Amino acid sequence: MTEQRTGVATFKGSPITLLGPQLQPGDKAPDFTLNKNLLEEVSLKDFAGKIKLISVAPSLDTGVCDAQTRRFNTEAAELGDQVAVLTVSVDLPFAQARWCGAAGIDRVLTLSDYKQRSFGQSYGVLIQELQLDMRSIFVLDQNDKIVYVEYLKEMSEHPDYDSAIQAVKHLL
Template identity: 50%
Template structure:
């Protein structure tokens, strides 16, 4: 029996997602993304660190901007054992420009623009607009998903408290 694909909303309008979200206790799927210098990056290369994988529609929107800035502030407090990664369909050039303008130093931005590998494997691709839904996955150092939050409305920020609690429980 397979789980049905979830639906989120954008300004109240329903948007189905492609695939199913991975569940707590499952191994985190590997995905190939692209860094700001156009080099491929495998998510599994971060094994050994606690990961916060934050998918957002676009860094050039107010909520994504606020969310990524907030995670950048939190990363300072969490230390080197934690890697926070913001993933979007934005082109790597746009991500690099945005990070420079926003002073983002602790959050790594990776792009899923090439093949939507992350969006498909993590069930957060919005096929109708080819963007990623707002979601957060916390992955332990062994590569197991320990927390999942799919934000039901694109225009809302995630609930940070439970995310940070899940991360701290792994340190």
């Protein structure tokens, strides 16, 4: 049975239930299966040897998610090829592609958790009531050890961009 975490997060002040474990720095990052497009899937091993900044957004078509993804796209340009910057949402892959094209996003790889929700459950961010992934940030080192985690308490708030970027830079 999947772990249920209550009392740890809200959406516009209303309590929500997160499914899956609460990961901590030092934990081995769980594997996942995400869709790059409707037919192509990727997993953690596809980014082997790279530092990974994983930005989780409920839906790219909302203001905070839009700003979050744009900010990490800008930062990604300065971090270089040793870093994979991934944005995970449950938006369908073609909706992600449309949004990226319209927003000029070219440095962040958007990946969809729509099919299996395996990322959401493995990383403890799947919102039971909404079947969306809760806004959060994970930084993994080259060996897939988690070095930074931010689970937001309120879904409509921005993450701590500067701390996440500093965690990545510390690994470079």
